[in-house]
Amino acid sequence: MDDLTTRARTVPLEAGAGPxxxxxxxxxxxLFGWLAEVDRLGAPVRRCESCGLGIVGESAGTxxxxxxxxxxxxxxxxxxxxRAGLACSLGGAGWAGLEPGVHYLFTVxxxxxxVARRDQVVHRRRWVPGPSFALTWQTLLNSVTFGHxxxxxxxxxxxxxxxxxxWQRRIDGLASIVLAIPAAIVAVPLELLGALFRGGGVVDLRFELL
Ligand SMILES: [Zn+2]
Structure with a gap:
């Protein structure tokens, strides 16, 4: 109980609020509150301060x-x-990983x-460059568009x-074209930086039995 009390004091007040x-x-x-409900997700998002898992709406369990x-x-x-990547840290609610229909937002x-619950371990972790650059690029564009x-x-x-x-969709289309290259120029070094510090945008994991 003491641990829970200590943890609650270390997170922002609004993050620990809720019934x-x-x-x-x-x-x-x-789990603590992370993002308020937005239309495209249909529910608020919670996150775990320990392992980083994010959950849109309720979880039915392990x-x-x-x-x-x-x-x-x-x-x-x-x-x-x-969800522990640099793009997510910078993007917040605009993070491209928060697409409609997503329920769980994983971290390594x-x-x-x-997977430890089914007696497996992560035996290989790999950063996936192409999808990672795309995710960071789209996260940057999300910061200037009305849509997501x-x-x-x-x-x-x-x-x-x-x-x-x-009219908003028209502006989004135009902004995505005009800003595509500038966003890519920023996204590449940003994503490389994230990958360097094990905060890449998209990761590929391989599991094996203990
Ligand atoms: Zn957790």
Whole structure:
């Protein structure tokens, strides 16, 4: 109980607010509020201060989280947008990993804790350059557009949350074209920096039995 009290004091007041702090399905530490509800996600987002796992809405527990991890690969591998990455830290609610329909937002540590429940360890961790640059690039564009992930979806990757008004969608389209190259020029060194400090945008993990 003392640990919980100490932890609650170390996070921002608004992050610890709310009627309850359910346990993290990966490591059992209490979850705290991270992002308020936005339309494209349909629910507020909580995060674990210990392993970094993020959850949109409610979690049904460890089995559901493991099933979501398996959906990003299979029982032996996973590839996901890294919630502990530099792009997420800088992007916040504009992070491109927060696309419509997403439920669990994984980190390497969260995945490690989860697969330990089925007696596996992470035996290889790899940064995936192409998708990582794309994620950081889209995160930068999200900071200037009304909609979310518009450019990547236009290129056939992932799901967008277009702006509501037609004039906003027009501006988003124009901004995505005009700013595509400047955003790429910023995204490349930013993502390389993240990867250097093990905060790459997209990671690929391989698991093996203990
Ligand atoms: Zn956790």
């Amino acid at each position: 309850d702090n359910p346990p993290c399905p990966a490591c059992s530490e209490p 089995e559901e989280a493991l099933a979501a991890l398996a959906q990003s690969g299979d029982q032996e591998r996973a590839r996901f947008a890294n 540590e969260a995945a490690r804790r989860l 992930n518009v450019a990547l979806a236009a290129l056939g990757h992932g799901r967008a949350a277009p702006a509501e008004e037609r």
